[in-house]
Amino acid sequence: MDPLGDRVNRNGTPTVSDPSPGSEGGLALSGTRTLLLTTFTHVLVDGYGIGLSVLLALLFGRNGRFALVGLILSAYTLATAFAEPLWGRFSDATGRRGAVVGWGLVFASASFCAFGFVSPEGPWAGPLLILFALAAGAGAGTYHSVATALVNEVTSRENRGLVQGINNAGGSVGRTLFPLALAELAVVLGSPGWAVLPFAGAGVLLGLATVSAFPLASPRTFRAGTASPSPDGPMDRRFLARMVALSFLRTAFFVTAAGFLPTYLVAVRGLDERAMGTVMTLVMSTGILAQPLGGSLSDRLDRGRLLAGLLAGSGAAFAGSLLMEGLWSSVALLGISMFMVLMTFPLLFALMGDVVPGNRLGAATGLVTGAGGLAATLTQATVGVLAQRTSPVLVLLGLSALGVLSGWMAMGLRAPRSPGGRRALGS
Template identity: 30%
Template structure:
């Protein structure tokens, strides 16, 4: 059976008819920049338990310390995306990489108290904004029929958080507290220099006009912004929520030790990251609306299956790996829709808002799961709520988004 191909949108001004010879290099540079800044952005999370003991923090203080850079990075995507529409990634990537190196060095050498780490974590959040730089940059370099895969490959740079998860604690134990921060700062500085000489915005890319606040207000008023934000909050937010809370769930429900739970969670993260380009690639060849409807249906069904806590091996493992694959595919498909439904001059501003929604969407499920377990002693209701949320996202996609994409 031949794949169903979506109706092509008219070529928008600034949309290349075919890939430029430099597009692959630009995509590689953007993906590398996304990965190294996300590596920096995630430095504090693996050290949460260590810092709790070192600074004698309460559980709430530890949670706030880890959450600050994530919240700032998510919200910071909104102005950074709008600035990228105006200034271009050629300027924004090197500047953000260099500025991120400053709090990284401070956290490695200057922070000694909770207040110091909170201040450093606040500015470390800047590293989480580069998602909103890369999306409009890659979008401009690729024609519509290739954007899904290209944006999916760029999005796989979120695997920088996995680099931090795998390396930070080990490097700290082997070489001391400041070493991983020094390594990341050096990598950020090296990338900034390389990006300055190599990165180039597409010469015919559309340049946004108007004030920053005016353009942000316009993006927020666009119905497509809120609709795509809702979908990304479920897809990417679900990925973030599982990557944060899955270790706790595995320890609590199945009695795994923390090391085993962390390794299984790493497998979940790696699979989700790997499936993001697949979601973009499928969106280039199939109807991305139908793909997203299928993704949310799969998430709903698997969440209901997990609600009954089947044995971890093999059923539970299969359920969670299925969730990882579906959520990863969904994140790629959502931004394939952004490229199709948003004018090139607005991609940065809309990406900033949608990206912020995805990042913030990952905070509520762990809170809900914790509250549900505290109240009932089981996770059943939490997974049922996840299934209901996925069903709602599927309905939104099948109705409102389908009409908009027609």
């Protein structure tokens, strides 16, 4: 018996299970188990992403080395940008989405652990940190394209936004826990490496558990009344092109803003390590509520228009936070900005599930997220160099314009229509 509750043939292809009583109208047992594993994996993957930024602030924030911070962040993001479409295509071809996610988490965890033990004063510190950032990014790059496709496969269209919101809330939990925990442990233990070790160990164990839970192909058939796979048919290339452009702008804004916030708080605002960790935890904790809320609202409203308003508002709030003199008024606007942009993550993935054919979902999602990663790579490197040479505040103000532009790009998205000609629910 397959761990997801569907029988699997000898060749690894699933057969249809008989519907179980009481399973109608939501996720089947297989979908619930899948959601739990992907959500907990998301905690660690996104925790590593923001954790990398916190570690760099601990290592280089007092020296204001924005250029080196930007280069290392770019290496991590570049690796994810190239890895996501490749792993997505591989998972489409093999159906082994769960195994890809599990082994990716193991590799990312080991690389993140090694990152913490590099001495910033050593002659090879820069190259080693870039190397480990590339390795961690290649492992983390298995998640967003593959795991979100896996969730879309076991989710009904009517609940897709909410379920993707729950899955993405795991990422917000990671972004909330890691900053304060890493900063506090680094101070108490006297070493960023020892602070990283518990999280990396948890990642290795969860990754191996995920591989064990998905020994065969992912389910491509579902219990009656519980899930609707993404539609079959030709790819809507115009829709995909607009989603790529939207992801390019949104991810460049969000990933770069979140990546530089710890160093900005230490170098510009003058916060110590614990205060920086506290502020980052407060700001990122908004996503725990934002992502399920955004997904749930998108099941009832037009996803494209909701996406546009949230992204434009996030860019404006981020700009306002930089102009505030008072720390806590600035933090409040930062929280609003992150709340709004994090609401958009399940919307983007739900839209992909609504429109993209199921046999291309992993590759298409990887292309969209990879384009965003490539944009963030370029933006992080550029922001780092410009902030080093000019004013960090002015450079980050320019960055906020990308959030507003991504909102404008989302206005052009058209909701798909159901076969009956009416707008499909939640689109």
